[in-house]
Amino acid sequence: MEFAGWSSTFRSSPFFCIVRSPQDRVFSARSACSAFNVVVFRSDTVILPILKYGDSVLLEPARRVEAITSDIERLIDDMIETMYAAPGVGLAAPQVGVPLRIFVVDPSMGRDPAALIAMVNPEFVSREGMQLEEEGCLSVPGFNATVVRPMHAVIKGLNRSGAEEVREGRELLARAFQHEMDHLDGRLFIDHLRGIKRDMILRRIRKLARAGKW
Numbered sequence: 001m002e003f004a005g006w007s008s009t010f011r012s013s014p015f016f017c018i019v020r021s022p023q024d025r026v027f028s029a030r031s032a033c034s035a036f037n038v039v040v041f042r043s044d045t046v047i048l049p050i051l052k053y054g055d056s057v058l059l060e061p062a063r064r065v066e067a068i069t070s071d072i073e074r075l076i077d078d079m080i081e082t083m084y085a086a087p088g089v090g091l092a093a094p095q096v097g098v099p100l101r102i103f104v105v106d107p108s109m110g111r112d113p114a115a116l117i118a119m120v121n122p123e124f125v126s127r128e129g130m131q132l133e134e135e136g137c138l139s140v141p142g143f144n145a146t147v148v149r150p151m152h153a154v155i156k157g158l159n160r161s162g163a164e165e166v167r168e169g170r171e172l173l174a175r176a177f178q179h180e181m182d183h184l185d186g187r188l189f190i191d192h193l194r195g196i197k198r199d200m201i202l203r204r205i206r207k208l209a210r211a212g213k214w
């Protein structure tokens with residue numbers, strides 16, 4: 001698609017485009033693109049390395065964000081780009097080595113632009129019910145396990161623009177909220193496992209690490 005003085009590049013999904021303005025200003029690009037129902041990425045987003053189990057940042061509770069500065073906005077944009085590139089349903093800041101209370105989720109994995117959520121300093125408003133489904137994590141690649149999660153969860157926090165937002169999730173989205181909130185508290189999904197399953201995963205990770213494959 002072309003705007004006067006703008007250029008854009010479609011990515012793997014038709015819902016996504018990178019828009020570059022003459023001045024490289026993403027905010028004007030955002031408003032220009034919103035009419036076309038596409039998600040705008042900055043032209044200079046970076047795919048960040050994702051930390052794996054064993055890195056101490058993943059085990060520490062993350063700190064609250066004091067203010068949504070341009071650095072925080074950039075981090076959120078990079079996290080979104082990194083989540084889609086992985087690809088994953090969600091990503092928390094500690095997973096990219098930043099111990100701050102920020103996560104991004106998109107249960108549609110890029111298919112529905114309205115499904116993308118970025119939350120800063122999120123807190124649970126309510127959690128109800130229970131679901132038991134297989135779950136994985138970008139920081140524990142190659143492993144899945146059944147984890148008990150709430151069926152319904154409501155969270156509140158700040159969005160990328162700094163406005164307070166309340167989001168409600170059922171099923172996969174409720175699971176993603178709980179999974180990412182766990183990351184902000186230094187917990188991984190394997191911490192919810194007991195006994196043989198957990199031991200087996202940790203043993204296999206240690207073996208991979210010894211072989212230099214982790």
Ligand SMILES: [Zn+2]
Pocket residue numbers: 136137138139179183
């Ligand atoms: Zn995870």
